[in-house]
Structure formats: C-alpha cells, structure tokens
Amino acid sequence: MKDLGRIGFSEDQATLLDVATDFCQRRSPVATVRRLMEAEAGHDAAVWAELGELGWLGVAIPEAYGGSGLGLAEVVPLVEQMGRRLMAGPFVSTTLAAQALIAGGTEDQKREALPRIAAGEPATLALAELDTDWEPDAITCTATRQADRRLALSGGKVLVTDAAEARRIIASVRIDGEPALVLLTPEDLPAGALRRETVIDETRRSFALTLDGIVLDPDRRLDPDRTAAALEHIHLAANLLAAADMVGGTQACIDYTLDYLRTRTQFGKVIGSYQALKHPIVDAYTRYEQARSHLYSAAHCFNEQGTGEIAVRMAKASADVAYSFAADRAIQFHGGFGFTWDCDAQLYRRRAIWHAAQFGDAAFHRKKLARLLF
Amino acid sequence: MSTVDPKDLADFSEQADAWFAENVARDPGFMLPLTFMEVGTDTQFNFLRDWQNKVWEAGYLGAAWPKAYGGGGLPQAFQNAATRAMRKRQGPIMLNAIGLNWAGPLLLEMGTETQKRAHLKGILSAEDIWCQGFSEPGHGSDLGSAQTRAVRDGDHFVVNGSKIWTTLGRYAKYMILLARTDPSTERKYDGLSFFLMPMKAPGVETVPIRKLTGEHGFTQTFFTDAKAPADGLVGPEGGGWKVAMRTLEYERGARGGQAGGYVSVGANAFDVFELAQRTKRAGQPVLEDPLVADEMVGFLMEIQALTLNGQRTQVPELIADRPQGIPLASKLMGTEMSRRLNDFAVRLTGVRGAYYVDEPEAADNGLWARNYLNAFSATIGGGTSQIQANIVGEHVLGLPKS
Ligand SMILES: Cc1cc2nc3c(=O)[nH]c(=O)nc-3n(C[C@H](O)[C@H](O)[C@H](O)COP(=O)(O)OP(=O)(O)OC[C@H]3O[C@@H](n4cnc5c(N)ncnc54)[C@H](O)[C@@H]3O)c2cc1C
Numbered sequence A: 001m002k003d004l005g006r007i008g009f010s011e012d013q014a015t016l017l018d019v020a021t022d023f024c025q026r027r028s029p030v031a032t033v034r035r036l037m038e039a040e041a042g043h044d045a046a047v048w049a050e051l052g053e054l055g056w057l058g059v060a061i062p063e064a065y066g067g068s069g070l071g072l073a074e075v076v077p078l079v080e081q082m083g084r085r086l087m088a089g090p091f092v093s094t095t096l097a098a099q100a101l102i103a104g105g106t107e108d109q110k111r112e113a114l115p116r117i118a119a120g121e122p123a124t125l126a127l128a129e130l131d132t133d134w135e136p137d138a139i140t141c142t143a144t145r146q147a148d149r150r151l152a153l154s155g156g157k158v159l160v161t162d163a164a165e166a167r168r169i170i171a172s173v174r175i176d177g178e179p180a181l182v183l184l185t186p187e188d189l190p191a192g193a194l195r196r197e198t199v200i201d202e203t204r205r206s207f208a209l210t211l212d213g214i215v216l217d218p219d220r221r222l223d224p225d226r227t228a229a230a231l232e233h234i235h236l237a238a239n240l241l242a243a244a245d246m247v248g249g250t251q252a253c254i255d256y257t258l259d260y261l262r263t264r265t266q267f268g269k270v271i272g273s274y275q276a277l278k279h280p281i282v283d284a285y286t287r288y289e290q291a292r293s294h295l296y297s298a299a300h301c302f303n304e305q306g307t308g309e310i311a312v313r314m315a316k317a318s319a320d321v322a323y324s325f326a327a328d329r330a331i332q333f334h335g336g337f338g339f340t341w342d343c344d345a346q347l348y349r350r351r352a353i354w355h356a357a358q359f360g361d362a363a364f365h366r367k368k369l370a371r372l373l374f
Numbered sequence B: 001m002s003t004v005d006p007k008d009l010a011d012f013s014e015q016a017d018a019w020f021a022e023n024v025a026r027d028p029g030f031m032l033p034l035t036f037m038e039v040g041t042d043t044q045f046n047f048l049r050d051w052q053n054k055v056w057e058a059g060y061l062g063a064a065w066p067k068a069y070g071g072g073g074l075p076q077a078f079q080n081a082a083t084r085a086m087r088k089r090q091g092p093i094m095l096n097a098i099g100l101n102w103a104g105p106l107l108l109e110m111g112t113e114t115q116k117r118a119h120l121k122g123i124l125s126a127e128d129i130w131c132q133g134f135s136e137p138g139h140g141s142d143l144g145s146a147q148t149r150a151v152r153d154g155d156h157f158v159v160n161g162s163k164i165w166t167t168l169g170r171y172a173k174y175m176i177l178l179a180r181t182d183p184s185t186e187r188k189y190d191g192l193s194f195f196l197m198p199m200k201a202p203g204v205e206t207v208p209i210r211k212l213t214g215e216h217g218f219t220q221t222f223f224t225d226a227k228a229p230a231d232g233l234v235g236p237e238g239g240g241w242k243v244a245m246r247t248l249e250y251e252r253g254a255r256g257g258q259a260g261g262y263v264s265v266g267a268n269a270f271d272v273f274e275l276a277q278r279t280k281r282a283g284q285p286v287l288e289d290p291l292v293a294d295e296m297v298g299f300l301m302e303i304q305a306l307t308l309n310g311q312r313t314q315v316p317e318l319i320a321d322r323p324q325g326i327p328l329a330s331k332l333m334g335t336e337m338s339r340r341l342n343d344f345a346v347r348l349t350g351v352r353g354a355y356y357v358d359e360p361e362a363a364d365n366g367l368w369a370r371n372y373l374n375a376f377s378a379t380i381g382g383g384t385s386q387i388q389a390n391i392v393g394e395h396v397l398g399l400p401k402s
C-alpha cells in the first residue's frame, strides 16, 4: 500500500489558525456576507487591504519574491476559516495564480509578478472549459504563433473567478498541440472579453473569458519545460484549498443547524430531541471530523511531498461528501424556513455545489485514487 | 511515574519485538477467535489463557501496573511498546479483556487495597477470568433500570435475578455486577450498587447462548439467593451507577489505564484490499470493475480518516472546538465501518459469498461471512450504535435528550 499520509501541524499553522479564526469571525459575519453578495464588487476592499497587511497573500510565496516563504500547508487554516465564515474576495484565486507562477513561471515573470501579488494585487487562473472533465490537460483553447512570433489566442474559458479585478490572469492553452500556460493582463483583453457568469454560489464573482482576439508577446508564455508539472501542481493546490474552504463551511453549516435543532419546538419538544434529526446530524458531524483529518493530512503532505497527491484527493473527495450532506440536511431540518432565501442553509449548499463543479467532484477524485492505489 | 530513558525504552522495545517474533505460534491448528467475544470452545479458551499468561510472565502485559499488584511498575510508554511489538508480530488476542481493560483499571482507580491485592495479579496472569453483569433480559440500553436485586444480610448481600449476554460467563471466576440494592429511590440510578461477584458461589448458574454464527460465546447468568460479599462493593452502596459509567469509559477506550495488549484483531480495510487484489471474476481482477474499485477506495479513505482522527487528537489546536468529539464518536465510526467493510468483503467473493465456514471451496474458509456476522458484536455490545449516536448528539453536539 502506498503512503496515504499523516497529520503534522507546524507552529506557523497553529498561529495562523488562531489569528484567522478570530479575524474571519469578526470581519465576515453572515450579515456582511449577504450584503456583499448583492454588491457588484462582491467583497470589501478594506478587508482585502487588511489581508495584505497581515501578510496572508505572501504566506506561500518564497522570501526571495517578497513572501514569507511558508507553504500551502500554512495557507490551509486561513482558507478553512474563510470558508467557515463564507468570506468573500479573491484570496484563493490570487494565491493559486501565485502558485502557478511559482511552479511554472520564468524567472522574469516571478520577479515581476510575485512581489506585487504579495503586496495585494489580485490575480486569477483561467483553466476551466465547458464540457471537459477536470483533468488539468483537458484544454481546447489555443495559442498560435504568428509570423512576428507573437501568440494569437483563441477559444473560451469559464469560471474565471475575480477576473474583473485581477491584475494578472494565468490561462491554459495549447501551442502546437502541447499544453502551455500564458500570462494575461487586463490591458490585453479586448472590450467585452469578460462576461460575468450567473453562478450558484452568489458570494463569488465569476466570468467567462473569450480569448479570441488576444495577442501576446512571446515572453508571456510561462516556462515551457515546466508546464506539465505546473498544471498538476495547480490542480492539486486548488483542490487542497477547496477542501479547506469546504471543511470550514461544513463546520459552520453543522453549527448553524444545531442552533436551530436546539431552539425550535414542535409537538411540545425541542426538535433536536427527535432522533430523525439527531442521528443524521451526528452522521454529518462524524463525516466532518473525518474530512478535517484528511484536510490536515493533505496540508502536511503537500508541504512534505511537494503535492501530496493521494492525501489531497482524499481530502477533496471527503470534503465534498461531508459538505454536501451537511448542507443538504441543513435545508431539510429547517423545515419551511429552510426553503427560504433568508435561511443560511442555502448559502452552504450552493457553495458545496460550486466546489464540486470545480477541479473535480468526489467521484472524479475517487476514480483517480483507484488508479493511484491499485 | 518516573521519566523515560529513551535508551531503556529502545532496548525494551527491541527485546519485546524479539520475544514476540519467537513466541507467537504460527498455526495453532484451529481457528483462533478474532475477539474476546468469540471464544467458543475449550480448546480456544485454554490456548488463549496460556498465551496471555506467557505474555504476562515475559513482562509484556501490565508492564505499567504497580509491581505490588503483579505489574511491571514501568512507565506507560513501555507497555505501549510491548503492545506495538505484539501487533507487529500478529500475536493472538489477550483473553481476559474485561479484567484487563475495565475491571482492572477500575479497581486501580477506585478499589480498596484489599481488592487490589486480591484481584489484580489474577487478572494479569489469566488465572482469574472476569465477566461483566450489566445487561438484563429486560434492560440493555436502559441500563439504569436494571432490576437484579441485592439485599443486605450482615456481611454479604443476597442476589436474585438474571443477567444476559455475559461474555466469557462460562469461564469467569468473577463478575463485575450491577444490582439494585434499593428499589425505592426517587431516581432509579440511586438504587444501584456495584459488586465484585464470585461466579462459583452457590446459586449462580450460567446457561450458554448460541450466537448468530452458530458458535457459543456468551451466557445467561441466573442468581438464586447467591451471596455477594459486602467487602466486594466498589464505591458506596447506592453509588453503583457512577462506577458503572466509569467502567463504560474504560470499556469504550475513552479513559486510559488498561493493562495493555489488544482484545480484538478485526480485519481492516487493508486486509480487504488484499482480498480484492487476489480476487478474480470472469478471469478479470475484480478491482477492474469501476464500481468495486470505487467502493474499495471509499473504505481506504475511511480507514485512513480514522487513523488520522487518532493522530489529530494528539494536536490540541486541531480539536479545540470539540475536544471530546473524536474520542466519544470513535466507537460509532470504527464499529460501523467494520460492519460495512466485512459486508463488502463477502460481496467481493462473488459466488463464493454463498459459502460459510468449513466449506472447502469458501474464500478464506468462510472467514469474511463470519467476520461480518461477528461485526455486530461491536455495533451492539458496549452500547449500541444508536445509543452511541445519542451520546455524540447529546454530549458532543449539545442536543437535548431524546
Ligand atoms: C414550498 C412550500 C410551500 C408551502 N405552502 C404552504 C401553504 O400553502 N400553506 C400552508 O399552510 N403551509 C405551506 N407550507 C408549509 C409546510 O407545510 C411546512 O413548512 C411543513 O409542514 C413543516 O413545518 P415547519 O416549516 O414549521 O417545520 P418544523 O415543523 O419546525 O420542522 C423542522 C424540522 O423538524 C422536523 N420535525 C418536526 N417535527 C418532527 C417530529 N415529530 N419528528 C421528527 N422530525 C420532526 C421536520 O421534518 C423538519 O425537518 C409550505 C412549505 C413549503 C416549503
């Protein structure tokens, strides 16, 4: 049997978990989440500035490029606590774009972009396309070398999160049939290239990006020798951070439901005393604890092994099942109120669906695990 | 406890490993019970009793119990090392589970000096086998309503009534017994007392019960004017409920102090994976079927999660929100997984799934079907899964009682 991973927890993780727990609770109460959901920008610029000041954007960026030189394991507690509070903003998009540059960028690109990202310039990834699976090399968009050696892009990307404010977008394309990554800036995009998508998780700002008409200088291509490794790295990093967000959300969703089960009375009894509700919520809780254990194993293995593929896939698959179940039951257990906009259960359920649709759902990762383990 | 010299500990581990490597019997010539609840024949019983005695004499059981009571007087780390060596070398289970794991630590914590001197050594050596008399025909989950009566008569109590599902009842010399000494209390719990009951006393009769596997494992125990010595009370008269609850904490592993070793060796997901790897259907490895593969991955994820849960409880920051959550939920998670896993294993064997123990064509001699049926011992015994779910819901999640 291959190494399935283990729990390890660094002092930095402990400190960041502590700080993030407090910060996210204070700065992202659910009333704020709901207010920002309705606002065009979708997040609070002041909070974003604070994240920069706290150094969170540079946690996993090497010191040489303006970060603090820790790993994604240390980003995990931050994202977990953000997920717990449904906190909005381009933190994960930006962190993943930085990871793409770290894993696949040229020296010049890293020197130019990473310190600015660490200092608070948002960035994002444009990887997903419609009607493909979640394999990182499932790419149909292309970049064609013109006579002047510049790259002419074509095709469409979807679910490009936070694209409206991103100062950098890392997109996957094919050049001469081979996967490649390129770096875009807002100045490269023709008018109308971005269309805001209506997505199930309304705390998100997500865009379809039309690449047609975009032409890039050759130096916008990331290091061709490292494309495959970078795509794999981004895929696993994205799943790790998604799992973190989901585990945090699962916890909050269970706590939210428990509050109702402890206070709502029917037939003269508090409904949490009915086993038809009590036992499934215990089920949700045990799945949550298992998902959280997988998460912190995945975080540890990611730092230790570079990507920790087995542990990360287990973490995402386990988080998907736990979050979906907890949020699904949360709606049901709120009765008529659960069917309303005002009940927070729908926020959690929508976010769980959003995550399952990106970078692979539980079934996808289990299938990958079967190939890795058998 | 004295501090641990790493060198001493390393030497001890090495010796333990060598000892188990040499002394674990490869094939006793009959099927060994996988848990202490499955001891069905005298052959099995005698073999396991000798084995436990041998391990204790070698110093690898009760290593952390005080010397005065037959233990080794060493820090807990030494016993843990011995247990690891036992597991690594796949030693058979420790037989005297109820003595080693719950009556023993309970006596160490709450027993009188006389009780400790009288009983602890016999528990370790397997000279005295112990059983537990909690459940009654009419009261299982609702233990607090137990009705077996104990009436004081000078220096002893006279016991009448019946206990049931008494594991090792046929072999036991002592029973930890929960009986009602006062039926008139306002709260049913306050009328209960906790006894160390001699099983060979006149008026105690054990009747074997056949399990769903067809084997014998437990008994019904009848008391007819049987005498329980008053100096065998643990805790005060009328204070038995608290002692019983403490016993359950030891039983469910929510509290430490056990003598060491292990009392069950249930198949885990890695064993089932090994089965899956060597199982073929229509000439194809069964794991090439994507539905089977998916289920197998699910079990590997689940067993890994339970292992990680255990590691996570060692990191206080990662269990800060609900420190008791994983410990109180682990019986529920572990036993339910084991039940589903063995069911999966039976299905893996395809057509052979229809066979049972002793059929020559059965996969692994019918072990998987037997494991599956036996898995219910853990989802029912020691508090059913439904009761465990109530405990987690009420004590971990703060929900009101059902
Ligand atoms: C789309 C929609 C349309 C509706 N339209 C109408 C309408 O036109 N007219 C109208 O009068 N009503 C309507 N209702 C209300 C509906 O009948 C109630 O929502 C439903 O009966 C549940 O009551 P509740 O919302 O008070 O939830 P509660 O009764 O408070 O239930 C909360 C949770 O506790 C559970 N629960 C409650 N009691 C028990 C118990 N004894 N054992 C186990 N679990 C229990 C429930 O299953 C639920 O999961 C509508 C509801 C919806 C969602």
Ligand SMILES: Cc1cc2nc3c(=O)[nH]c(=O)nc-3n(C[C@H](O)[C@H](O)[C@H](O)COP(=O)(O)OP(=O)(O)OC[C@H]3O[C@@H](n4cnc5c(N)ncnc54)[C@H](O)[C@@H]3O)c2cc1C
Binding pocket: A275, B037, B131, B132, B133, B134, B135, B136, B137, B138, B139, B140, B141, B142, B164, B165, B166, B167, B168, B218, B376, B377, B378, B380, B381, B382, B383, B384, B385, B386, B387, B390, B402
């Ligand atoms: C292999 C084995 C070994 C055992 N060894 C011993 C032993 O050595 N000594 C001893 O004293 N006992 C022993 N037991 C007994 C065991 O502790 C009881 O069987 C158990 O506590 C359940 O009690 P019961 O059998 O009376 O079932 P009941 O309590 O009658 O339960 C019947 C069903 O109802 C459910 N139920 C009951 N109450 C509730 C509730 N409040 N909420 C939801 N569901 C509920 C149960 O989960 C179960 O499914 C053993 C049992 C087994 C299977």
